[in-house]
Amino acid sequence: MRDVAVISFAQAKNVRDAGAVNEVEIIMPVVAEAIAQSGLARSEIDFTCSGSSDYLQGAPFAFVMALDGAGAWPPISESHVEMDAAWALYESWVKIQSGHADSALIYGFSKASSGKLREVLNLQLDPYCVAPLGIDSVSLAALQARALLEKSAYSEKDFAEVAVRNRANAKNNPKAQLAGDYSVDEILAEPCLVSPLRKHDCAPISDGASVIVIAAGDIARRVCKRPAWIRGIDHRIEPHSLGARDLTVSASTRLAAEKAGVNQGPIDIAELHAPFTHQELILRDALQLKDDVEINPSGGALAGNPMMTAGLSRIGEAASRIISGQANRGVAHATSGPCLQQNLVCVLEGE
Amino acid sequence: MSEPITQIVTPTSLDYTFTAGGATERFLRGLKDGKILGQRCPKCQLVIVPARGACARCGVPTEDDVELADTGTMTTYTIVHIPVPGSDVKPPFVAATIFLDGADIGLFHLVHEVSLDKIRPGMRVKASWKPQEDWGFSLTNIRYFVPLDEPDVDVTELERRIAHA
Amino acid sequence: MSGELCGIVGIGQTPYCAQRADVSIAGLCREAALNALEDAGLEWRDVDAVVLGTAPDMFEGVMMPELYLADALGATGKPMLRVHTAGSVGGSTAIVASTLIESGIHDRVLTVTFEKQSESNAMWALSSKQPFSPHINAGAGGYFAPLIRSYIRRSGAPEHIGMLVAYKDRLNALKNPLAHLRIEDISMEKIESSPMLWDPIRYLESCPSSDGACAMVVAREALAKDAPKKPAWILGHAMRSEPTMFCGRDEVNPHAGRECAKDVFNQAGITDPLKQIDMAEIYVPFSWFEPMWLENLGFAEEGKGWEMTDEGRTALDGDLPVNCSGGVLSSNAIGASGMIRFAEAARQVRGDAGDHQVPGARTALGHAYGGGSQFFSMWVVSSEQP
Numbered sequence: 001m002r003d004v005a006v007i008s009f010a011q012a013k014n015v016r017d018a019g020a021v022n023e024v025e026i027i028m029p030v031v032a033e034a035i036a037q038s039g040l041a042r043s044e045i046d047f048t049c050s051g052s053s054d055y056l057q058g059a060p061f062a063f064v065m066a067l068d069g070a071g072a073w074p075p076i077s078e079s080h081v082e083m084d085a086a087w088a089l090y091e092s093w094v095k096i097q098s099g100h101a102d103s104a105l106i107y108g109f110s111k112a113s114s115g116k117l118r119e120v121l122n123l124q125l126d127p128y129c130v131a132p133l134g135i136d137s138v139s140l141a142a143l144q145a146r147a148l149l150e151k152s153a154y155s156e157k158d159f160a161e162v163a164v165r166n167r168a169n170a171k172n173n174p175k176a177q178l179a180g181d182y183s184v185d186e187i188l189a190e191p192c193l194v195s196p197l198r199k200h201d202c203a204p205i206s207d208g209a210s211v212i213v214i215a216a217g218d219i220a221r222r223v224c225k226r227p228a229w230i231r232g233i234d235h236r237i238e239p240h241s242l243g244a245r246d247l248t249v250s251a252s253t254r255l256a257a258e259k260a261g262v263n264q265g266p267i268d269i270a271e272l273h274a275p276f277t278h279q280e281l282i283l284r285d286a287l288q289l290k291d292d293v294e295i296n297p298s299g300g301a302l303a304g305n306p307m308m309t310a311g312l313s314r315i316g317e318a319a320s321r322i323i324s325g326q327a328n329r330g331v332a333h334a335t336s337g338p339c340l341q342q343n344l345v346c347v348l349e350g351e
Numbered sequence: 352m353s354e355p356i357t358q359i360v361t362p363t364s365l366d367y368t369f370t371a372g373g374a375t376e377r378f379l380r381g382l383k384d385g386k387i388l389g390q391r392c393p394k395c396q397l398v399i400v401p402a403r404g405a406c407a408r409c410g411v412p413t414e415d416d417v418e419l420a421d422t423g424t425m426t427t428y429t430i431v432h433i434p435v436p437g438s439d440v441k442p443p444f445v446a447a448t449i450f451l452d453g454a455d456i457g458l459f460h461l462v463h464e465v466s467l468d469k470i471r472p473g474m475r476v477k478a479s480w481k482p483q484e485d486w487g488f489s490l491t492n493i494r495y496f497v498p499l500d501e502p503d504v505d506v507t508e509l510e511r512r513i514a515h516a
Numbered sequence: 517m518s519g520e521l522c523g524i525v526g527i528g529q530t531p532y533c534a535q536r537a538d539v540s541i542a543g544l545c546r547e548a549a550l551n552a553l554e555d556a557g558l559e560w561r562d563v564d565a566v567v568l569g570t571a572p573d574m575f576e577g578v579m580m581p582e583l584y585l586a587d588a589l590g591a592t593g594k595p596m597l598r599v600h601t602a603g604s605v606g607g608s609t610a611i612v613a614s615t616l617i618e619s620g621i622h623d624r625v626l627t628v629t630f631e632k633q634s635e636s637n638a639m640w641a642l643s644s645k646q647p648f649s650p651h652i653n654a655g656a657g658g659y660f661a662p663l664i665r666s667y668i669r670r671s672g673a674p675e676h677i678g679m680l681v682a683y684k685d686r687l688n689a690l691k692n693p694l695a696h697l698r699i700e701d702i703s704m705e706k707i708e709s710s711p712m713l714w715d716p717i718r719y720l721e722s723c724p725s726s727d728g729a730c731a732m733v734v735a736r737e738a739l740a741k742d743a744p745k746k747p748a749w750i751l752g753h754a755m756r757s758e759p760t761m762f763c764g765r766d767e768v769n770p771h772a773g774r775e776c777a778k779d780v781f782n783q784a785g786i787t788d789p790l791k792q793i794d795m796a797e798i799y800v801p802f803s804w805f806e807p808m809w810l811e812n813l814g815f816a817e818e819g820k821g822w823e824m825t826d827e828g829r830t831a832l833d834g835d836l837p838v839n840c841s842g843g844v845l846s847s848n849a850i851g852a853s854g855m856i857r858f859a860e861a862a863r864q865v866r867g868d869a870g871d872h873q874v875p876g877a878r879t880a881l882g883h884a885y886g887g888g889s890q891f892f893s894m895w896v897v898s899s900e901q902p
Contacts, residue, residue: 019370022372024372053579054572054573064602064760067760068759068762069405072410076758078601078755078756079755081597081599082599082600091615094619097621114369116365116366120579123579124580127541128359234595237582237586237595240587252593255593336583337580363577407761407762408759427662428662431658432714446658455764456763516763516764
């Protein structure tokens with residue numbers, strides 16, 4: 001395997017509604033910032049890959065227009081996944097491993113404010129038997145949370161603690177949408193949104209964009225003082241049928257973590273893409289993270305969850321702490337689909 | 352044995368609130384006042400219409416608005432013979448690429464009031480606006496373009512000029 | 517070519533038709549996947565990862581269908597990727613699958629693409645009413661017809677060229693039992709008298725709306741060598757994109773396509789494409805795109821592509837047979853159409869193309885494009901192990 005590292009990360013401020021801006025206007029400044037910070041010229045970046053979903057914008061080919069903001073002239077070698085851009089990073093990493101590229105620009109963006117996300121996500125379900133029932137994404141997560149409460153030792157207090165910590169961590173994240181000091185009691189006193197989930201258990205709906213530049217060995221060393229090396233990256237999917245899996249564990253995260261070698265060394269920080277508090281608990285267990293691991297120093301998806309790029313942002317957040325020297329070995333995670341159906345795990349390390 | 356089920360219909364309806372974006376917003380506001388606004392790229396100096404806030408050729412944001420004429424040159428076209436779903440334009444109709452005078456990129460619109468066998472690349476055309484009281488924030492303020500009694504423009508030359516600009 | 521050598525060891529398609537009422541979306545994909553596995557002499561457990569590709573999710577009304585298709589494609593517990601690069605997606609998906617092998621990450625990868633147009637309305641999805649733009653875009657035909665008009669103006673091609681391409685591809689389709697449109701009494705007269713849709717595109721010069729899926733299994737060198745059937749070896753692959761609209765963009769002969777072709781031929785060691793490529797499967801949804809792409813790919817000089825068509829050089833017995841399967845004009849399961857081109861090129865060099873086989877084909881090009889002629893993906897495959 002070739003050595004490949006994250007050398008640059010930039011993101012737009014996560015906001016509930018970015019207002020009167022289009023995809024190009026959201027992406028362009030963030031792409032420019034990430035490229036400037038990478039130390040590479042646009043023309044020196046071999047491959048470009050993005051992640052987005054047409055259903056967020058409600059228009060086919062949303063990613064096509066976005067290309068206007070990505071610097072695609074002269075023509076670029078480019079691809080797109082209809083997934084969180086963390087998988088676009090995976091595709092780019094594979095491209096570099098295959099020797100077809102030495103560097104890559106990865107971006108993801110969301111304008112979820114255009115539609116009603118909870119209803120939109122219903123269309124991810126089996127179109128014949130489940131989607132017609134009209135169940136929304138928060139209700140599905142609540143189903144999972146209830147199963148967890150019934151089966152494990154976790155309580156709603158544990159959920160609230162996750163919310164309190166993430167919101168507090170987000171105070172140090174200038175790009176966060178939600179941050180602040182809360183107490184567990186305060187949160188538990190709130191009514192349920194969809195039982196057993198309260199508003200604070202759920203990630204906000206966000207507009208945003210994030211961009212990462214990765215590069216192979218010598219290039220990374222040349223342009224970056226302390227690259228965040230990708231020591232392992234793997235992703236796995238589980239059955240779609242909710243009845244076919246145990247919702248209280250994340251078998252795919254556990255397997256991906258094993259393949260990515262999460263526990264082959266001590267972990268300082270973890271950035272987990274958990275749009276719901278109970279999912280962070282499930283992921284922590286699946287990754288077998290020890291108690292001393294700092295989880296979501298950025299505030300995680302609970303601080304801002306631009307769909308299709310929140311996973312990429314987790315990799316960026318973990319990488320930037322390694323690049324800055326705050327951390328040495330971190331794990332980043334991204335998820336896709338209802339109730340953590342698909343998961344990606346990336347291990348990052350300083351030199 | 353009962354009839355096999357081969358298809359079910361699941362009506363789905365999603366509401367979206369579209370955002371035009373900053374550049375498009377200025378373009379639409381211009382149309383409301385009967386003006387066609389393009390944007391000049393600060394780098395290549397070419398004028399884009401409708402602008403989306405960036406010159407995709409140079410990869411830079413565009414901010415400088417330029418008012419364009421409502422006359423131009425039709426560079427290419429098609430005669431559409433089938434109805435367009437959701438549109439009240441009756442076929443056959445001419446859909447064409449029009450380079451407005453002062454712009455360096457084609458705008459897609461309709462050309463009417465011309466016999467179909469007279470349609471040719473290089474034709475000069477002019478916008479036919481709706482009555483002013485019907486103007487909204489829309490390119491449909493221009494109903495369509497109509498032929499202008501001027502000599503044809505050499506399209507090959509026009510394309511060459513922009514490509515080499 | 518970089519990385520490890522990758523071979524195509526299994527190819528599976530469904531028949532293409534207007535409506536597959538007997539299967540669900542999952543059933544359609546699974547059918548192609550099973551055919552590919554059978555062709556490769558493999559079982560589900562032999563597959564390390566699955567790469568799915570399809571056109572805009574709005575076609576079928578399923579958001580990110582890889583999630584729902586994971587079960588049917590035996591992907592659970594495995595890595596699964598979902599590619600979407602507009603019309604070129606079928607090609608791009610095959611390329612992503614190949615890089616998973618070339619990188620040394622996996623041994624065997626299953627890649628699947630599909631479209632079930634009968635459960636959707638592509639024309640509606642493509643021209644759905646958007647605010648801020650006049651509503652005159654009559655689907656893909658309305659978009660591409662003006663580009664064809666530009667091509668005719670520039671090249672001076674005679675008007676019958678489009679019909680000639682349609683005639684040739686429809687004759688080829690009669691040799692391909694999987695093809696959707698198989699018109700037994702096809703003739704130039706029949707094409708000429710078919711209704712004009714988007715001038716100069718006639719009904720019989722356009723692609724149909726098809727249901728169908730296409731799958732392939734790609735494997736690393738050692739496993740491909742031991743496969744029960746002769747593999748097709750990937751000599752090179754490339755992707756290129758450029759923005760939809762910018763001043764001075766050549767939409768007829770796009771720069772991205774020219775660069776993509778140069779790259780893929782360079783990787784494959786091809787210096788004289790016309791001489792060294794034995795056949796090509798090129799993405800031609802409207803007949804006139806054959807001569808346009810012949811020029812863009814470098815098989816003909818600019819403005820001369822139509823002469824190759826006119827002289828019959830792209831027919832099954834010509835010196836560069838193009839779209840021997842009947843092409844996109846005969847079967848268009850949009851999300852799969854690019855992969856069908858890639859797979860049909862591979863079938864040819866495996867000597868496994870049935871009645872539409874080009875005798876002795878050793879090196880073939882698979883080509884796909886999408887968006888506003890702005891996304892390109894290509895590969896060159898060979899019967900000979902490099």
